Amino acid sequence: MDYFDILVSILGSTIRLSIPLLFTALAGLFSERAGIFDIGLEGKMLAAAFASACVAYLTGNPWLGLLGGIAVSIVFSLIHGFASITNRGNQIVSGVALNFVAAGLTIVLGQAWFSQGGRTPQLAGEARFSPITLPGVDLMRDVPVLGPLYVNVISGNNILTYLAFAAVPLSWWVLFRTRFGLRLRAVGENPGAVDTAGISVTWLRYRAVIVAGFLCGFAGAYLSIAQSAAFIKDMSAGKGYIALAALIFAKWKPVPVMFACLLFGFLDAFANFMQGKAVPGIGEVPVQIFQAMPYVLTCILLAGFIGIAHPPKAGGVPYTKER
Amino acid sequence: MSGFRNKERRRRVSQHPAIELVGIDKSFGTVHANKNINLKVEKGTIHGIIGENGAGKSTLMSILYGFYQADGGEIRIDGKPLTIRDSQAAISAGIGMVHQHFMLVENFTVLENIMLGAEGGQLLAKGVSGARKELKRLETDYGLDVDPDAIIEDLPVGKQQRVEILKALYRSADILILDEPTGVLTPAEADHLFKVLKVLRDQGKTVILITHKLREIMAITDEVSVMRRGEMVATRKTAETTVEELAELMVGRRVLLRVEKGEAKPGKVLMSVKNLTVKDSRGVTMVDDVSFEVREGEIVGIAGVAGNGQSELLEALAGIRKPASGEILLDGKPIAGADPARLRALGLAHIPEDRHHMGLVLKFEEYENAVLGYHRDPRYGRGALLDLKAIRAEAAEKIEKYDIRPPNPRLKTANFSGGNQQKIVVAREIERDPKALIIGQPTRGVDIGAIEFIHRRIVEMRDAGKAILLVSVELDEIRSLSDRILVMFAGKVVGEKTAEAGEQTLGLMMAGIAA
Numbered sequence: 001m002d003y004f005d006i007l008v009s010i011l012g013s014t015i016r017l018s019i020p021l022l023f024t025a026l027a028g029l030f031s032e033r034a035g036i037f038d039i040g041l042e043g044k045m046l047a048a049a050f051a052s053a054c055v056a057y058l059t060g061n062p063w064l065g066l067l068g069g070i071a072v073s074i075v076f077s078l079i080h081g082f083a084s085i086t087n088r089g090n091q092i093v094s095g096v097a098l099n100f101v102a103a104g105l106t107i108v109l110g111q112a113w114f115s116q117g118g119r120t121p122q123l124a125g126e127a128r129f130s131p132i133t134l135p136g137v138d139l140m141r142d143v144p145v146l147g148p149l150y151v152n153v154i155s156g157n158n159i160l161t162y163l164a165f166a167a168v169p170l171s172w173w174v175l176f177r178t179r180f181g182l183r184l185r186a187v188g189e190n191p192g193a194v195d196t197a198g199i200s201v202t203w204l205r206y207r208a209v210i211v212a213g214f215l216c217g218f219a220g221a222y223l224s225i226a227q228s229a230a231f232i233k234d235m236s237a238g239k240g241y242i243a244l245a246a247l248i249f250a251k252w253k254p255v256p257v258m259f260a261c262l263l264f265g266f267l268d269a270f271a272n273f274m275q276g277k278a279v280p281g282i283g284e285v286p287v288q289i290f291q292a293m294p295y296v297l298t299c300i301l302l303a304g305f306i307g308i309a310h311p312p313k314a315g316g317v318p319y320t321k322e323r
Numbered sequence: 324m325s326g327f328r329n330k331e332r333r334r335r336v337s338q339h340p341a342i343e344l345v346g347i348d349k350s351f352g353t354v355h356a357n358k359n360i361n362l363k364v365e366k367g368t369i370h371g372i373i374g375e376n377g378a379g380k381s382t383l384m385s386i387l388y389g390f391y392q393a394d395g396g397e398i399r400i401d402g403k404p405l406t407i408r409d410s411q412a413a414i415s416a417g418i419g420m421v422h423q424h425f426m427l428v429e430n431f432t433v434l435e436n437i438m439l440g441a442e443g444g445q446l447l448a449k450g451v452s453g454a455r456k457e458l459k460r461l462e463t464d465y466g467l468d469v470d471p472d473a474i475i476e477d478l479p480v481g482k483q484q485r486v487e488i489l490k491a492l493y494r495s496a497d498i499l500i501l502d503e504p505t506g507v508l509t510p511a512e513a514d515h516l517f518k519v520l521k522v523l524r525d526q527g528k529t530v531i532l533i534t535h536k537l538r539e540i541m542a543i544t545d546e547v548s549v550m551r552r553g554e555m556v557a558t559r560k561t562a563e564t565t566v567e568e569l570a571e572l573m574v575g576r577r578v579l580l581r582v583e584k585g586e587a588k589p590g591k592v593l594m595s596v597k598n599l600t601v602k603d604s605r606g607v608t609m610v611d612d613v614s615f616e617v618r619e620g621e622i623v624g625i626a627g628v629a630g631n632g633q634s635e636l637l638e639a640l641a642g643i644r645k646p647a648s649g650e651i652l653l654d655g656k657p658i659a660g661a662d663p664a665r666l667r668a669l670g671l672a673h674i675p676e677d678r679h680h681m682g683l684v685l686k687f688e689e690y691e692n693a694v695l696g697y698h699r700d701p702r703y704g705r706g707a708l709l710d711l712k713a714i715r716a717e718a719a720e721k722i723e724k725y726d727i728r729p730p731n732p733r734l735k736t737a738n739f740s741g742g743n744q745q746k747i748v749v750a751r752e753i754e755r756d757p758k759a760l761i762i763g764q765p766t767r768g769v770d771i772g773a774i775e776f777i778h779r780r781i782v783e784m785r786d787a788g789k790a791i792l793l794v795s796v797e798l799d800e801i802r803s804l805s806d807r808i809l810v811m812f813a814g815k816v817v818g819e820k821t822a823e824a825g826e827q828t829l830g831l832m833m834a835g836i837a838a
Contacts, residue, residue, distance in 0.1 A: 177446065177447055177448065178445060178446055178447060179442040179444065179445050179446070179447060180445070181447075182435060182438070182439060182442065182447060183439065183440075185428075185431075186428045186431065186435075186439050189428045189429065189430060189431070190426065190427065190428050190429070192422075192424075192426045193426040193427055193428050193436070193439060194439070194440070195390070195410060195426075196388070196390065196410050196420065196422065196426040197410065197414075197426075197439050197440025197441070197490075198409060198410040198411030198412075198413075198414045198440050199411075199439075199440050200409075310430075313429070321390060321391070
């Protein structure tokens with residue numbers, strides 16, 4: 001294999017590994033821009049993965065599986081909203097609690113329903129989202145450089161991948177070009193301004209967490225019925241936290257979120273590639289070094305080395321107007 | 324004083340007042356913020372509402388704007404009874420409010436802030452051009468110019484306030500409420516604001532101006548209502564009242580508490596403050612080039628209407644806020660900028676103005692609060708460990724000496740009454756036998772019995788040769804305790820008087836009228 005083939009193969013897996021990060025980070029973007037910190041992205045993704053796998057297995061239809069994942073994820077969001085918006089609870093505590101609930105419940109229910117050690121049964125081909133071959137692949141195949149990129153990186157992904165990339169400009173448009181987006185960004189900065197403008201802070205924040213739940217549903221479905229063919233326990237494996245890191249790394253902006261997710265996905269793909277391989281002059285590098293990179297980069301950013309990351313001002317603070 | 328008389332003509336257009344409040348009542352827990360308030364505001368006038376901080380002005384206006392719900396009473400707008408459930412209802416009733424703390428999104432543009440809540444459609448693009456046009460019109464009609472594309476946080480506060488006014492006008496408000504609008508403004512900005520308000524009035528808008536500054540009331544209002552401790556005590560035509568009358572209504576005649584004390588025997592200078600300037604967190608100068616001295620064995624009182632820099636002065640002296648410039652000497656040693664722990668070690672004790680926020684941790688048990696701030700003292704333990712036995716024994720002693728009830732050092736501090744909580748703080752600070760004591764509002768929200776007790780302790784401290792600086796908004800307290808009285812107004816010490824100075828003399832100085 002020459003270097004170019006290696007690069008193409010790493011880029012291909014970069015895309016695959018970035019997609020759940022991208023959906024989840026966009027989910028976090030909506031929630032946090034509205035002032036609701038969401039450490040529970042991980043749990044929502046996991047719960048959605050489980051629900052998608054179950055529904056897809058029972059119905060044999062991936063779209064129904066996706067809907068199931070979205071529904072469960074939104075339920076989790078609503079619980080988070082009820083705790084942190086309605087009852088003004090601590091958003092971090094609520095999010096962490098939901099992560100534990102998701103981790104535990106998926107295993108218990110999975111074991112109770114399917115008795116496969118927390119797994120869901122293997123999905124048949126038509127119950128999954130399969131790779132789509134884009135038109136012109138045959139024509140492009142022999143074009144130097146661009147050809148392999150088109151065939152192996154751009155084409156051959158499942159529908160959710162393309163939806164994830166479409167969600168980036170769509171999120172930007174919603175946040176910066178619509179009334180809902182203006183209000184959502186305002187409520188994350190100064191809920192008092194929203195309240196005195198005669199807009200309900202509570203309802204606005206609920207809508208934001210519902211959008212977050214909706215997007216996490218896609219991330220979960222991607223894991224269990226697109227990338228894999230079953231739910232495996234703990235299959236989110238910290239991706240929710242990496243997505244959160246990507247969100248901070250991107251300074252809570254949609255397009256940078258996409259690049260941050262691609263970067264972190266690339267690091268993950270590179271780590272996989274380097275497994276068991278020796279770096280000339282250094283020897284074998286532990287794979288954990290690459291896996292730690294997203295967090296290290298985020299810490300460097302937070303320490304102020306790559307500009308300053310301003311989180312939404314009212315983030316994490318429950319809104320109360322009575323003194 | 325007001326030169327505008329043409330409002331008389333306009334008032335006859337409609338017989339209904341713009342706003343009528345009948346029997347408005349509001350409590351926050353045990354605090355009765357508004358008691359049975361009645362108020363009429365005529366159309367096309369500037370109506371002032373004055374009162375000291377905490378008199379209930381802001382609460383009343385927040386009820387009018389639907390930010391809080393009244394517990395009882397009726398609001399009539401233009402003669403029609405109206406329930407104002409939220410700000411949306413207030414806005415549709417034609418009420419706009421400029422809050423004391425601006426309700427702006429700081430990283431949004433002026434235009435975005437103005438459009439927020441009145442976007443004119445699901446998509447922003449639709450409303451933008453209309454909003455720009457409307458802003459232009461408001462600019463020419465009222466002389467309110469701002470760059471619609473400027474980011475709020477880049478604008479000076481005066482301009483930010485203008486955005487708040489524009490927000491209200493953009494929503495076609497007929498009644499504009501301004502809550503302490505000049506607190507954050509420079510004098511020039513304030514003058515400009517007053518010009519704008521007069522233009523608004525002359526164009527038929529009704530303006531309610533909430534303030535504690537008498538000068539502003541006299542300068543621009545047509546009528547003025549005075550609030551004191553949650554009650555509406557009087558309404559006057561501005562042209563027919565005087566600063567003296569308003570000052571008296573605002574502060575109220577209070578029962579003078581007698582404090583037994585002999586002649587002061589001042590010794591050497593213990594605390595001296597030289598050219599001290601202190602800014603608040605927004606960068607506004609709150610204490611402006613203040614100098615004074617406090618000697619051993621005397622009580623120096625600082626009188627002033629709340630909000631004239633006394634709190635910031637106290638905070639700077641107590642090491643809680645870093646002074647912007649100037650010197651503070653304690654017994655000859657410079658202490659400006661030293662932290663509270665070091666100041667305590669040097670013998671400076673501090674009874675803070677607000678016991679709930681600074682003096683006590685309400686969730687702690689009494690004995691824990693009894694040593695708070697002094698917990699590093701070797702008497703209370705060694706190294707990282709606390710000697711709870713010693714601490715509790717000492718707490719019990721202080722409880723007995725100060726008659727703190729109930730006499731239980733294990734009781735949660737929140738469960739003591741206000742007077743007893745204050746005694747816990749006073750006992751902690753005084754029993755350390757400091758050289759100097761700075762005291763803020765020693766008897767706020769404290770019952771008569773405890774007031775007497777605390778006053779006696781303060782005088783005993785003086786007689787024991789301590790230097791005492793007392794800040795209080797209760798003029799009687801200042802007059803009965805102090806040996807010398809300094810009056811603060813707008814961040815400056817505007818004069819010094821003896822305790823024999825009359826209430827009226829001091830009242831005028833506090834209002835910034837006489838020196």
